[in-house]
Amino acid sequence: MDSTVFVYTMSQIGSVGAWSRYVFPFPIDDFTQLADDLYIRSGDDVLKMDDNEVTDYAGDPREQPFTGVIQWPWLDFGAPGVTKQLVGFDIVGSGETSVQVGYDQSAKGIFTAPFTVPADSVPGMMIPLPIMAPSMSFKLTYEGGEKWQFNALNVTVNDMRLGA
Known part of the structure; x- marks a missing residue:
């Protein structure tokens, strides 16, 4: 069992x-x-x-109550092994969530400190979060006891290669 x-x-x-x-x-x-x-x-x-x-x-x-966690695998956002700059992100859904971003794929437990974001950030400005890494993993955590729904995450990154 x-x-x-x-x-x-x-x-x-x-x-x-x-x-x-x-x-x-x-x-x-x-x-x-x-x-x-x-x-x-x-x-x-x-x-x-x-x-x-x-x-x-x-x-x-x-x-x-139970906690809801959504975590993406490590995403390259372009050429593998090349450093990218995370500029920020938008999230669409309902219910309060906290966000963490993993930035060291060789140490899978290393993430930014969790911070609370609005359930739907699209009506306003993108949520800024400057991070430099070759790959990243996003993790959303919804606290137990509340209804929540995740619809979309839009991530803005810059390729840091010369001439890119």
Whole structure:
């Protein structure tokens, strides 16, 4: 029995897919689906997934919020191994999020300090974040207990090669 689940999701547009990893705070014995509902068995408990809930075991004394984390792999943003300058980014979604940027691919745990950004920065100016690195990994963290949604991240970078 494990509490980590990997899910491959296909988008409705263009047959693009991505893997997601979910870590539940309880062991998972079985999954089953009935109509459009997903059920999870954990020991003697049968839980129903509900898109409207923002906690595990909602309404139960064991209720607990869960954190949402979205992290990209290391992105080259052009020629591999060439230093790029991150100028800034825009984010589109809902719910308060904190952002971190990894800037040393050889030390995968090194990220900027987390800082809170607005859920949707497009109506205003780009969020400035000057970083120089050959590749970067973005990490968004949504605190538990709140509904949130991620729609897009637009990153502005400059190639630092001479003549680029």
